[in-house]
Amino acid sequence: MVGPSQRRFREAFMNSQVPRGVLAPLALAQFICSFAGSNMNVMINDISEDLNTTVQGIQIVITIFLLVMAAFMIPGGKLTEKFGRKRCFVVGLLLYGVGALLSAISPGLGVLILGNSLLEGIGTALLIPPVYILTTLLYPDLTSRARAFGTISALGGVGAAAGPLIGGLITSSLSWRMAFVFQTLVIAVILVLSRKVPDPLPADPTKPFDVVGAVLSALGLILLVTGIMATDNNAWLAVALIVAGVAVLWLFFRSVRTKERAGQEPLLSMRVFASRTANLGLITQNAQWLILMGTSFVVSAYLQVVRGYNAIETGIIFTGATVGLLLASLGAERFATRRAQRTLIVAGFAITVAGVAILLTEVAVSDRAVAFEPGLLLIGFGLGAMLTPSVNIVQSAFSDDLQGEISGLSRSVSNLGSTLGTAVAGTILVAGIAATPERAYGLAMAVLAVIGVVGMVVALLLPRVNAGVVEVR
Incomplete structure (x- = not known):
């Protein structure tokens, strides 16, 4: 719970003006972590050949990275209360940077797992909860918070969608190793920018863990x-x-x-499950990231292993998803003022499922690369339209004293969705890609479509009015 001294500290902070430039490092942090989860998808052939491994080996690296994030996100959120949100953010960035450098020089799969899957995964679990906690604390009113979450969610979605394109450009022009060097450079920039980020609440070293x-x-x-x-x-x-x-x-x-x-x-108070609205919002978050990362892995692997496209060609094909996310992000604030958050989430799932259906039918009747674009565009737009309202619904349902726990839980649920997307859809694809590639691809995408329908049904159960700040007791 927030004590009297912390409450006075918080009130004194809110009476002062939030420094300019605070949002930039927080949004960039979400961008690079989402980028890391998807950019390796276009390097499958390059990394497997260089490190003498298989497609399944690269799938394991990606899945372990996403799984480590999901597994340690709740503890990471809780540690922010004991050591401070800003300190956990910086330590996470440092761990992530070391992991990226180690991945860049990895001589084999084992070192790549250590650098990318473990160090970058743990670093992400430490730095991402503070992003959402600090945003909630620094922007107390619903309008400014929605705008801030819109920026962060947009960059997160763009990072995931543009990961294949940026990763493909770097891999084709330089090397897959330079993609990890790129991540290190972005981390260095975030560290410099993060000097402006304040912590609205003091750390409590006596807090038990x-x-x-x-x-x-x-x-x-x-x-x-x-x-x-x-x-x-x-x-x-x-x-x-x-x-x-x-x-x-x-x-x-x-x-x-x-x-x-x-x-x-x-570690996690049962009070975070007391809000029906937040629980439904968590399910929609899980489904969104499952579809996004599942689509990214399945389509990337299919294009490279079955169609024979290289990294840059695969990345260019994913431009459709990136454009869709950008268009949805640009209209996020206008959408939020005109439509209820429930409406945006339901519509987002409907558009995403339509995109998956088009992706299945168009690819089945055409062997041209352009056949992927309409479906990817709709998937990107649908996901971009609902990422922000889903996050805002969950975060705004709780008071300051539960922000550490709900942020850790929220990010854990989202990253678990990313992990399941790569694990479930990826496993279906990898299991049949050698014998019946077209059938394996169709089955994997069909599973993602079903997840989208389930997400839409859950979203229909959300309240029709926008969620406000509610203290759950």
């Missing part, structure tokens, strides 16, 4: 996603891992309830 809860939550998510990835190799092992993951997550929530009843502070 639930180590058992952190281990259980991370282990449960890791087992669950690993089980999904193992389905194409060993069905019994996959089932065992999934069951173990569910069991560990059950133990985690049981531990949370036990600590709360004993008057102790758990």
Whole structure:
């Protein structure tokens, strides 16, 4: 809970003017982390040949990166209260930068996993929760907060959508290793810009940290996603891992309830699940990022492995998704003032599902690269239209004392969606790409379309009015 001294500190801060340039490093941080999750998709052939591995090997690198982010995002959000939001942000940036440099010089798959999947993943888990916590605290009114979240979500979506294009340009003109050097340079810029970022609340070094809860939550998510990835190799092992993951997550929530009843502070308060609106918003976030990252991996792998396109050609094809996201981002503020957040999310899912359907039908009847553009354009626009309202619905449903926990949970749910997108759709594609590539591609995209329909149904359950700031008790 926010104590009296922290409340006075917060009130004194809000009476002063927020420094200019605060939003730039926060938005850039979301951009580079989203970029890292998708830019490797166009390097599949280049990296696998250079490091003497396979498509499945690169899928494992990407999935572990996304999984580490999802698994450690909740602990990362909680640590911001103990050590301070600004400090966690900077430490995360430093870890990320070291991981990117290590990835750039990696001689084999093991070092790439250490640098990209682990160090960059942990760095992201530390730096991303502060982005959303600081934004919520620095922009207290709904209008300015929606605008700020619009900028951050837009750059995050553009980073994910433009990752294949930028990564393809760098890989084709220089080397896939230089894409990691590019990430390091962006991190250096963010570190310089972050000097202007204040922390509206002081750190509380005496705040307890639930180590058992952190281990259980991370282990449960890791087992669950690993089980999904193992389905194409060993069905019994996959089932065992999934069951173990569910069991560990059950133990985690049981531990949370036990600590709360004993008057102790758990890793994640059950109060964050008290808002029906926020719970529905979290589901839509998961579905959005699952579709975005799933589409990025499946289409990229199909283009390179089956159609024989190189990195730059694959990246150019993804321009449609980038343009769609940019168009939606440019109109985000106007959309927010004219339409309820529920309407934007429902419409976003409808447009995205239409994009996936077009992508399936057009690609099936044409072997031209341009056949991918209409579907990718709609997917990009649909996702761009609903990323901001989904984030704002969740963050604005809670008061300052729960921002650390809900930001960690929100980002964990979103990154879990990214992980599942690569794991589920990617596994379906990889399992059948050698024998029946067209069928495997169609099945993977059909699964993403079903996820989109589920997301739209959930969005229809959201309240019709815009969500305000509600303190959940």
